[in-house]
Amino acid sequence: MLAKCLPLADARLALYFECNVREDLIPAEGLGSPVMDQGADETRRSLEAALSKALDFFDRASERPVAAASDLEHLRARLDKPLRAEGLPPERVVSELVEDVAGGILGSSGGRFFGWVIGSALPAALSADWLTSCWDQNAALYACSPAAAVVEEVAGKWLKDLLGLPPEASFAFVSGCQMAHTTCLAAARQALLARRGWDVEERGLYGAPALRVLSSAQRHGSFERAVRLLGLGRSHIVLLPADEGDRLRPEALEQALKSDLSSPTVVLLQAGDIHIGAYDDFETLIPVAHRRQAWVHVDGAFGLWAAASGRHRHLVQGVEEADSWATDGHKWLNVPFDCGYAFVAHPEAHRRAMSHRAAYIAHHEEARDEIDWNPEWSRRARGFPTYAALRQLGRAGLEALIDRCCEHARAHVAGIGRLPGAEVLWEPVINQGLVRFLDGAPGARQEDHDRRTEEVIAAILATGEAFFGGSTWRGRRAMRVSVCSWRTTAKDVERAVAAVERALDALGPRGGNA
Numbered sequence: 001m002l003a004k005c006l007p008l009a010d011a012r013l014a015l016y017f018e019c020n021v022r023e024d025l026i027p028a029e030g031l032g033s034p035v036m037d038q039g040a041d042e043t044r045r046s047l048e049a050a051l052s053k054a055l056d057f058f059d060r061a062s063e064r065p066v067a068a069a070s071d072l073e074h075l076r077a078r079l080d081k082p083l084r085a086e087g088l089p090p091e092r093v094v095s096e097l098v099e100d101v102a103g104g105i106l107g108s109s110g111g112r113f114f115g116w117v118i119g120s121a122l123p124a125a126l127s128a129d130w131l132t133s134c135w136d137q138n139a140a141l142y143a144c145s146p147a148a149a150v151v152e153e154v155a156g157k158w159l160k161d162l163l164g165l166p167p168e169a170s171f172a173f174v175s176g177c178q179m180a181h182t183t184c185l186a187a188a189r190q191a192l193l194a195r196r197g198w199d200v201e202e203r204g205l206y207g208a209p210a211l212r213v214l215s216s217a218q219r220h221g222s223f224e225r226a227v228r229l230l231g232l233g234r235s236h237i238v239l240l241p242a243d244e245g246d247r248l249r250p251e252a253l254e255q256a257l258k259s260d261l262s263s264p265t266v267v268l269l270q271a272g273d274i275h276i277g278a279y280d281d282f283e284t285l286i287p288v289a290h291r292r293q294a295w296v297h298v299d300g301a302f303g304l305w306a307a308a309s310g311r312h313r314h315l316v317q318g319v320e321e322a323d324s325w326a327t328d329g330h331k332w333l334n335v336p337f338d339c340g341y342a343f344v345a346h347p348e349a350h351r352r353a354m355s356h357r358a359a360y361i362a363h364h365e366e367a368r369d370e371i372d373w374n375p376e377w378s379r380r381a382r383g384f385p386t387y388a389a390l391r392q393l394g395r396a397g398l399e400a401l402i403d404r405c406c407e408h409a410r411a412h413v414a415g416i417g418r419l420p421g422a423e424v425l426w427e428p429v430i431n432q433g434l435v436r437f438l439d440g441a442p443g444a445r446q447e448d449h450d451r452r453t454e455e456v457i458a459a460i461l462a463t464g465e466a467f468f469g470g471s472t473w474r475g476r477r478a479m480r481v482s483v484c485s486w487r488t489t490a491k492d493v494e495r496a497v498a499a500v501e502r503a504l505d506a507l508g509p510r511g512g513n514a
């Protein structure tokens, strides 16, 4: 009986999972509250304290500075308390935590945060994420959480559909694009070496043919880390020239592939690079790579989401022909951290690279056991927030989110570009643009403009009105304008541009050198 199964210890848990939840198995008096009896009151008080603080956090978001308002010294002074011998009531822990982190929480969940590539959290995704913690499922196996396994299975199917990827591709919900690269690259390593008669899962890389990775210089460092983690070695990454739009040159790829026909090869292509959102020409490059039996992996951390928009889909034309894809939920889909997705066109290679069997874990014949596809064992049930985000948005809502962010990015860059001393380096094609600030002094050199740009970024952050980050692109310091949040409105953009103007006014024409 299900009612009897519920409070069971581990040994009989499997039996419980085999029970179908049928109403006729539930006794008339109900199932009771087997989990919450212990500490029910303090759980309630703690959650209520958290809810009230969370609502206050959002209600007062527009009053708080977007950038950090506390420095390292103050944060340490507040947080580095002696660890007490005796514990504290949970609601007090929650309240003190909220007080002590004040000023150290960036406004990245709000609409005027344009640093890195950080989305905020859609209400349904955020709420589902809270429930994920309440339910506290170990999403390793169907047996550990049947609902988590099915939700992930469904959300994975929806994602492939929205991103225009092959329906038969396998997938994994991981902590972010970094781990999606690692997962996909493990599958690539498996397949490429298996084709050469080498079982990498069994024999490791000792004595194996060396893999090489071909990519343009626009690759993100997270891919390089995946290469290092998998023992492939950074020195095996070959950087090839890109064109004026930062796209890998087909002739350079062709030549590199021809120059070494024996090494197993991964070609890394970019769907939206970190600086200008550059897209490689998938339609041309993927067939070139495949003619030489290379595995094509696509870094689409945020840019792959262009596939969900009729206006931007042309940018990813042909991407579905790749062998693997990595993207994030915590960027453009606005799912809370952490959430990334790996997709692999060759499920068997993916499964061989990841799956695991042990005597004490119960696998389900028909269900999708997450451990077969993920690098982790115990893991958070990441499917719930993704499922909720997709249900909240629907196809049209997702498309509108992508298009809106791109429009805001364009308006934003254009608005800054009209300010005196500002120069547009890249008008956004998607949601990424670049500007810089010129030192107006006669004879000002590159390093003066670089310094001026840094000063302006610091001055904007000091206003507390908006957050931007800097980077070096084509040898010049630039301010990145990255719009990823569902919360960003045209008013937010206006307010941010006004903050840039105020910062410029405050600095004067020559900034700190005036």
Ligand SMILES: Cc1ncc(COP(=O)(O)O)c(C=O)c1O
Pocket (backbone or CB within 6 Å): 116, 117, 175, 176, 177, 178, 179, 220, 222, 223, 272, 273, 274, 299, 300, 301, 302, 328, 340
């Ligand atoms: C293009 C690109 N690839 C990969 C990553 C790494 O993603 P994550 O931080 O989710 O691991 C990022 C992060 O900004 C990125 O912009």
